Amino acid sequence: MWNVLLKKATRSLAHYQTLIVGFALGLIILSVSRLLLFIWQFDRVTEAANIGYLMVMGLRADVVQMGYLTLPLLLFAPLFLNRWGLGLWQKLQSIWLIIAITYIAFMEISTPAFVMQYDLRPNRLFIEYLEYPKEVFSMLWAGFKPWLFVSGVVVIGCLYGLTKLAKRLNTSPPIDNKKVVSSLVVWPLLVILVFAGVRSTLAHRPANPAFFAVTSDALVNSLVISSAYSVEYAIYNMRHEASAASVYGKVPIDQILNTVKKQPHLVEKTFPSEKYPTVHFNPASRNYNKPKNIVVILEESLGATFVKDLGGVGVTPNLEQLRQEGWWFKQLYATGTRSVRGIEAVISSFLPTPARSTVKLSLSQQNFYTAADLLSRKGYFTEFIYGGETHFDNMGSFFTGNGFQSILGQGDIVNPQFVGSWGASDGDLFNTAHQRFKELEKIGQPFFSLVFTSSNHEPFEFPDNAIELYSKSKNTVENAVKYADFALGEFIKKAKRSEYWEDTIFLIVADHDTRVYGNELVPINKFHIPGLILGGSIKPRKIDSIVSQIDLLPTVISLAGVSSWTPSIGQDLSAENVPFANRAMMQFGNNYAWMTNDAVIILTPSGSMAGYYDFHKNSFVRSSKVHDTLYNDALAHALLPSWLYQNLAYFVPEDLN
Template sequence: MRLFQQQKLLYAAYKPYQTLLIGYVLGLVILSLSRGFLFIWHWDRVSAAGNVIELLALGLRADVIQMGYLTLPILLMAPLLTHKFGQNLWLKIQVSWLVLALSFLIFMEAATPAFILQYDLRPNRLFIEYLNHPQEVFSTLWGGFKFWVIASTLILALSVVLLIKVARHLHARQKSKTFSFRAALILWPLLVVLEIVGIRSTLAHRPANPAFFAVTSDALVNDLIINSAYSVEYAVYNLRHEADAAAIYGEMPIDEMLAQVRAQPYLASKQFPNPNYPTLHFNQASVMTQKPKNIVVILEESLGATFVESLGGIPVTPNLEQLKSEGWWFTHLYATGTRSVRGIEAVISSFMPTPARSTVKLSLSQQNFYTAASLLAEQGYFTEFLYGGETHFDNMQSFFSGNGFQSTLGIESIKNPEFVGSWGASDGDLFQLAHQRFSELAETDSPFFSLVFTSSNHEPFEFPNGTIEPYNQPLQSVENAVKYADYALGKFIQQAKQSNYWEDTIFLIVADHDTRVYGDELVPIDKFHIPGLILGHSLAPRIVDSITSQIDLMPTVISLAGVSSLTPALGQDLSSAEAPPANRAMMQFGSNYAWLTDNTSVILTPNGAITGYYDFAEKRFVRGQQVEQSAVEKARAHALLPSWLYRNRAYDTGCPSAVEITQSGC
């Protein structure tokens, strides 16, 4: 009899929370099934990374955290609504929650395969950022991931219909019966405690977070362990910390950071006269000219070493291959990140990467933040940005106009374009505009600086028909898009050689990043390898074999153009004979940071530093080699300093325009 009474009391206590608890269990089932599918899809990488049963158990643990986040806010309302006057509202809240919360989980999981195909990671901060550009994103998805778009839509629609039916059934079933307020209160504290314990997931000082589940050396597998809703939610939470690398890699006093960075051989002899701008130093031009050269930067969308035969890729860039013998060709050049705005940041501002969003998009860098344009504008250059699409995309126009670019021209400036795709006018149309502008500017007395940013090599890979012989099928493939981009570039350079600006201009041709960055490593270094070429009428050909970063390019080009400058840029002027090449590069991949040299390398993660070396022949990072602690501290200093410079608004020349700039300052 007593056992029967206890069971009756337990059931009475359970009834008020029935829908919430059913939803909780359904959520765990949905997330586990999705993870199972993703594990099977990437079975070779998952099985190679560790014990699959243990990984699945960790995944369930992450799902318990996610379901705790979703259910705890509703559960906390129970004491206010489970009395007899609020029971009807309480039931409606629960069934509404069941439909909305589980639909959200299903949507995030359904969107995951396409995101993984593009970024080799679960949805993260990029997923949130791209919501600001629905037209471009939908065009990309429809062009490159049509199957997944349709499948995801059908899965979500069917799931919502089923969830609504389940919710109506549960509501009708519970509405027909009353439940005990007293019984509800008896069970409530226990449920709250269990939820909090599940959310913390550990008795350690800090609760579990995505880094807690990073138990393998494969970044994708680590991401598959958690779920996409959790990944995105944690990214939103981290937005308030995103400008502070110290929160990920640990604290270091600013004096120590500066000492480590300034100790680099190419900076060791420099003077740093302004404590408000602690990286500001004078760089003497390596070339003396009567009039500074014009500078044109051609930033090629997603043109990684993957597509350059002499760099170990496939033969779809014949024009670039031909041009490489005419200028300075970089054989070991590495991008700092995996997005266009990170490439812009590195090339145009020579700014080292951080775990935060690119400074192109951050609030404190929209004015008084160093760019090559702001430096050259102070030197009397006319500065301009040319793009085939909408210049406001990724906040580019705001960043450029606030930091030295006197003109920004987008698709509206291209009259009667030959071809317009999802991302704007074709590269051929963009280069026609560029040639027209350069011809006009060459007739003026001032030198000019122009950034030309291409877009044809971007999903969905649209370009004019009949311009190239396809490398493969279907026509709208990345290989064919790269081949068209190379065709348009080659045609422009031929045109430029016959122009009135060729002899007075230095061209930098470089990729913003490779196409889809993926690999079973914490940082897939090989996918950061990009081509780079400095070209000009008076420039003697040269092969640069040392390891080089995107941040080194503009200091070198500015020096070759004959401009001595007061600059905060920490990239090396490779044209200077004062010091040997730095032979290092830095890469940010999510929350992991790679410091690459020719003999030892360091990867910084939220869990600590991993040391080893990069095998250039096998194109893999080999962990385990012991390195001096000083190498780890050097890597940490370079990873931490840019965040400090951003937060303290200390990355600029400190000089207003149109003033005399000397070695000691403005």
């Protein structure tokens, strides 16, 4: 009897042989890859959960992934299961096998290099960086040559081996009508089984990456799923740009606004616009006959980990010296881990979201608030100066559409002494900026300038003999930071000797730290960055309170003597008799942290966690003593920016100028 059943099953599945082999082969490759990754990250994996349980959950996620790859072709099978279509059906299966399994293998072999860089499996960054092949290939060639070679070998090997396997499976026996009929009969069952595997649960919603987030370590959670699944889900989110409400839960906008407006620095403000509900008036804390120029120096990847005064390794001697001359922030936190997130927070004072930065989103390319738009309305000349290609990360488009009157990039830097993968060196960049500022000062034109550095970016290229190396190998992050600090110090020396020094306020701040990683849902210590407000009119001051990037431009604009209407809910830290908000917000993938002096709330797609952050151990400690008010504050601030973006409400209407 069993032999008869086996023959019937074999006959029924004969025409799905290549699909079944490919499905099984994909599961094997993904499971082996995951096991090797778990062994590589053994300490973090075993600390987070039981490896056996994680492997089972991973297999479940792999069934979802292979189901996604298999189902589209399987659905069309009945069209080919006839005497005229069988040959084409076999060829389609063979092509599917070669492409699908090569794709799976390539994504897995690419994973270790990505993890070393971002402490997560490939995600939306993997796709976004494909838009910039020159810069990315230069970075990979400098830092990951072995992985490029291995990846190439794996892809070629897969194509060769899978082609051989496909030919073996793609036989053309005489057409057997019984087999064809059996295949058609079993087809609905196969579709149901694959669909069930894709759904992976009987719950109301099908499984997604959040379903497999079973630990408090973001890296381990990402290792549970496959890299292909991670990237595909990121592409889906990029296309649909889900709002924070779809990730953390819905709250009525009136309730969100009511919570936000009760913050200490906003409670006395008046909000006159219904369409732009966060717009309020911010009076300047300083008065001058002529408002000060403003220069924002956004330092690439300059985390607190490099600054001695902030507990780092100490490769920023110039910044250490300068901190004694201006406003120095001891507890300043970035809102995210990408340059565009830092730009969004510093230039627009915009809160972070699970979606891409507004620098790259379609609805924010015009009529979106920036400090440049505000100051251009006040008669300032506004300019962005960058050593690389200004189209990178859509910066040029975002800036020109939102108040920047001039954009200078690599092609505008005359006779650069050094050009690396990411453009002209910081020294060349600052020389160009210095000349621009002198010209503008000479004609009496008030100016606002964003100067964005790039030397501290992998592959960490900078001029020879510019600094005494911190580490023997030249192209390391510590040496790149030390060079960036050197270039900054030389620029400030020139600025102090210039006519524009007394008329200018400088904000020096990092966009984010380099290589944000950690075994936490949000590794808060890796969001800690340096920040300094400097200039001829600025008296030294040390600020120990918790500060976010979104607070910096409101403060600088006020110190420059500019009163203005603004939609920003960042705090003017120079305002008198106003208590500090003492809070920071951080977006790490789909996880959102809200930190105060007393507690930390972390929102995740699967719920929230309350506790505090132990900076001595660099770890989040859960606690049940956190008050509900903090959770409500966190949720309101996490949901508000998505609503403002989607409703085109983050802008100052002309009638309020």
